[in-house]
Amino acid sequence: MKTATNLNLFNTLTRRKEGFIPIEEGKVKLYTCGPTVYNYAHIGNFRAFLFEDLLKRWLKHYGLEVTHVMNITDVDDKTIKGSQKQGIPLQQYTAHYVEAFFEDIKVLNIELADFYPRATEHIPEMTALIKKLMGKGYAYRGEDGSIYFAINKFPDYGKLSHINIRELKSGARVRQDEYAKEEAQDFALWKAWSAEDRDAFWETEIGKGRPGWHVECSAMSMRYLGETFDIHCGGVDNIFPHHENEIAQSESATGKPFANYWLHNEHLLVEGKRMAKRFGNYYTLRDLLGKGYAPEAIRFLLLSTHYRQQFNFTFEGLEAAKSAVERLRNLVWRLREANGVGSDSNVVDLVSQVEVDFESAMNDDLNIGVALAALFDFVRDINALLDANKIKRQEAETVEKVITSIDDVLGVIGPTTTEETLPKEAEELIREREEARKTKNWKKADEIRLQLKAIGIVVEDTNAGVRWRLEKKT
Ligand SMILES: [Zn+2]
Numbered sequence: 001m002k003t004a005t006n007l008n009l010f011n012t013l014t015r016r017k018e019g020f021i022p023i024e025e026g027k028v029k030l031y032t033c034g035p036t037v038y039n040y041a042h043i044g045n046f047r048a049f050l051f052e053d054l055l056k057r058w059l060k061h062y063g064l065e066v067t068h069v070m071n072i073t074d075v076d077d078k079t080i081k082g083s084q085k086q087g088i089p090l091q092q093y094t095a096h097y098v099e100a101f102f103e104d105i106k107v108l109n110i111e112l113a114d115f116y117p118r119a120t121e122h123i124p125e126m127t128a129l130i131k132k133l134m135g136k137g138y139a140y141r142g143e144d145g146s147i148y149f150a151i152n153k154f155p156d157y158g159k160l161s162h163i164n165i166r167e168l169k170s171g172a173r174v175r176q177d178e179y180a181k182e183e184a185q186d187f188a189l190w191k192a193w194s195a196e197d198r199d200a201f202w203e204t205e206i207g208k209g210r211p212g213w214h215v216e217c218s219a220m221s222m223r224y225l226g227e228t229f230d231i232h233c234g235g236v237d238n239i240f241p242h243h244e245n246e247i248a249q250s251e252s253a254t255g256k257p258f259a260n261y262w263l264h265n266e267h268l269l270v271e272g273k274r275m276a277k278r279f280g281n282y283y284t285l286r287d288l289l290g291k292g293y294a295p296e297a298i299r300f301l302l303l304s305t306h307y308r309q310q311f312n313f314t315f316e317g318l319e320a321a322k323s324a325v326e327r328l329r330n331l332v333w334r335l336r337e338a339n340g341v342g343s344d345s346n347v348v349d350l351v352s353q354v355e356v357d358f359e360s361a362m363n364d365d366l367n368i369g370v371a372l373a374a375l376f377d378f379v380r381d382i383n384a385l386l387d388a389n390k391i392k393r394q395e396a397e398t399v400e401k402v403i404t405s406i407d408d409v410l411g412v413i414g415p416t417t418t419e420e421t422l423p424k425e426a427e428e429l430i431r432e433r434e435e436a437r438k439t440k441n442w443k444k445a446d447e448i449r450l451q452l453k454a455i456g457i458v459v460e461d462t463n464a465g466v467r468w469r470l471e472k473k474t
Helices: 045-063 076-085 090-107 123-135 213-225 235-254 285-290 297-304 315-337 346-365 370-389 394-412 424-440 442-454
Strands: 007-012 017-021 029-032 066-071 139-141 148-149 187-190 202-204 207-211 229-235 259-265 266-270 311-313 457-462 466-472
Touching: 007 259, 029 045, 029 213, 045 066, 045 229, 045 259, 045 266, 045 285, 045 297, 045 394, 066 213, 076 090, 090 285, 123 139, 123 148, 123 187, 123 202, 123 207, 123 235, 148 235, 187 213, 187 235, 202 394, 207 213, 213 229, 213 235, 213 311, 229 235, 235 259, 235 297, 235 424, 285 297, 297 311, 297 315, 311 315, 315 370, 315 394, 346 370, 346 394, 370 424, 424 442
Parallel strands: 029 066, 029 229, 229 259, 266 311
Antiparallel strands: 007 017, 139 148, 148 187, 187 207, 202 207, 457 466
């Protein structure tokens, strides 16, 4: 049985890589901050969700049993503002974006979490947590009727973001869900109803109002994973104030550590700039699909840079990602047809090498760059053996097995077994091209190849003859 001690993860709490040790042997409790459903998720959001998907798939590949909780923030400052702008009830407004979120993650082949708790369905857990904090003296009611967390009562405040405690304006209060590090102050756990909240309120023991964003995640994570769990993920912009406040609320209430490992992915840039609507470089997943890009290419691209590095999204990169996925898919097709003379254990060596290299790279804080380099070296070497007709049936099956096992982690190859039919016009072109090749008219053959490509057919000349396949669009 494998143990998890080889797996190193960079913990934001300690700012170093640590050997991962789960609380319960063989199991991992994972919480990832989910979408705020006030809009379609953009590619920066998906970078986070895909990093978390890669982490989860790797933990499972490692042999660990993962319980994954991702919350859905369906009440906060942004959702309320959005629903009012459209003049529809909050629930109706968020329902549309919840549905869109689930469609998007399916398209991107993101594995489903075990639980997707919605904030609006966990108000009792939140009010119970707030009552507990008030009872222990960590929270107080302000003159506006809202309930605030007193950050000076929690000596560890700032341990995640490494904020300087002396700079904290304790006693000063912030009601908004989002604010800057420089403005660290007592934050709202419960926001007393005011006319501008309109229909967004609950009548509770602690008054009429709504929860602050931060307390939602504390209440929902502990509800499903217990007072202490293994891993908490999010984007770097969540470190402060969101995750800092989650720690303060949860640890003050329970007196126990909240999450043992905090993993954060870096920002995404687009063509070297911060992504923003006003820069004209803001993309949702739907925008990219609308431009004709395949989800596998988008998935591959967003996964292919190490999560702790800033990632620069470019359309050039997306084209390269498309070719990379094609290369993997091609190899699978070629392997299915391989029936060569045998490689004298060359294949066995290459397979064990790629397994070792991929695994050790991923165990090093999900070093995907090194892992992918190992994979594509392997693809190149296997292709060379296939070119030389040296891969026998049984070896091809072994190679396909290792590719499939790696793709369980990457999730980019997709189904390769669908029956494909050739359009009539393409049949004719392929026949013409065959004729051209027979008469060694390479120029004409190449021209036809381009014509075929334009209608989505890829032809390849292999030792076994001409092969064709449909270029994958979706
Ligand atoms: Zn959260």
